[in-house]
Amino acid sequence: NAGVTQTPKFQVLKTGQSMTLQCAQDMNHEYMSWYRQDPGMGLRLIHYSVGAGITDQGEVPNGYNVSRSTTEDFPLRLLSAAPSQTSVYFCASSYRQGLETQYFGPGTRLLVL
Amino acid sequence: RKEVEQDPGPFNVPEGATVAFNCTYSNSASQSFFWYRQDCRKEPKLLMSVYSSGNEDGRFTAQLNRASQYISLLIRDSKLSDSATYLCVAYASGTYKYIFGTGTRLKVLA
Numbered sequence: 001n002a003g004v005t006q007t008p009k010f011q012v013l014k015t016g017q018s019m020t021l022q023c024a025q026d027m028n029h030e031y032m033s034w035y036r037q038d039p040g041m042g043l044r045l046i047h048y049s050v051g052a053g054i055t056d057q058g059e060v061p062n063g064y065n066v067s068r069s070t071t072e073d074f075p076l077r078l079l080s081a082a083p084s085q086t087s088v089y090f091c092a093s094s095y096r097q098g099l100e101t102q103y104f105g106p107g108t109r110l111l112v113l
Numbered sequence: 114r115k116e117v118e119q120d121p122g123p124f125n126v127p128e129g130a131t132v133a134f135n136c137t138y139s140n141s142a143s144q145s146f147f148w149y150r151q152d153c154r155k156e157p158k159l160l161m162s163v164y165s166s167g168n169e170d171g172r173f174t175a176q177l178n179r180a181s182q183y184i185s186l187l188i189r190d191s192k193l194s195d196s197a198t199y200l201c202v203a204y205a206s207g208t209y210k211y212i213f214g215t216g217t218r219l220k221v222l223a
Contacts, residue, residue, distance in 0.1 A: 033211070040121075042215035043157070043200070050209055058210060090156055098204050099145050102211060104156035 002026050006091050006105035013081040013112045021076040021108050023091030031097040032074040033058070034066065036087040037107075043090065049074055050097060081112045116140055117203050119214035127222050130191050134217045136201030137183045145204040146184050148175055150197045151216065157200055160186075191221045 007022045025032065033048040035058075045058030049068040063085060065077040074093075078085060088109050092102040119136045126132045138146075146163035161168065163175040163184050174187040184203075188195055201214040 031209075035213075040215065043213040045210055045212075048209060056209065097209050097211075098206065101147060101159045101162060104158070106156050 004091055004093055004103050004105035006089075006108050008108060009106065010109045011111070013078075013110065015082060015112060017081050019078050019081065021078070021089055021091075021110075023074045023076065023105060024072050025074075025093040025103070026072065027093065027095070027103070028071060029093035029095050029103075030071070031095070031100075031102075032068065032091065032093045033102070034064070034074070034076045035090045035092065036060065036085075037090060038087050046076065046089075048097075078110075081110075083112045086110060086112045114139060115214070116212045117201055117214040119199075119201050119217045121215060121217060123218040123220050125220045125222055126191055128191060128193060130221075131187065131189045132191055132219065133185055133187045134199055134201075134219075135183050135185050136214050136217075137181075138201075138203040138212075139182065140203065140205045140208075140212075141182065142205040142207065143182075143203040144206045146175075146177060147202040147204075147211075148173075148184075148186050149200040149202060149213075151200055152197050160199070188219075191219075193221050193223060195219060196221045 034046040035043040047066040091105040094100040094102045148160040149157040151157040167176045198216040
């Protein structure tokens, strides 16, 4: 099992550009989520999904879109990048939400100029 | 007020010391709790789940106090390799969201 994989590892964008952060898991997990981590702020939930075709917003969804067409993949789209979106992004998954622990991907470091 | 709060530290302790962290949560519907460990510039990794009766894993002990709405993590006989940030997580039934604290930084000194 590869676990949770994320690509790219690093990315530099200019303000206004769009991009997609990829996340995939091979553990047949139902629940997947995206977080951003900023100094002093901890991990904040952007969007989550409880299964294929079902997504919902977390604490900080503005400026981001997600979709879940398959159980394995949960891409995060930045529509028009802003410097405030400079952060480290983590994808996580768990078999079911709540009682199960989450497994995290290695993260994507994003710098928006 | 943050939904899950932790003292950011850092806690600087000598090798072999015992150190304890607390974490408070505000949502009384929280039902599942976890401690994660995060090394610098790495992803969080599960240290242990926290059960109502308390649980122990080697040098690590986790406790839950529902009446006062806090969880704790005790590390005995600290090792240099325990230096990391420890994240407290709470999950409230029906929210579908894991809420993270900002983390407590531990430095174990030789």
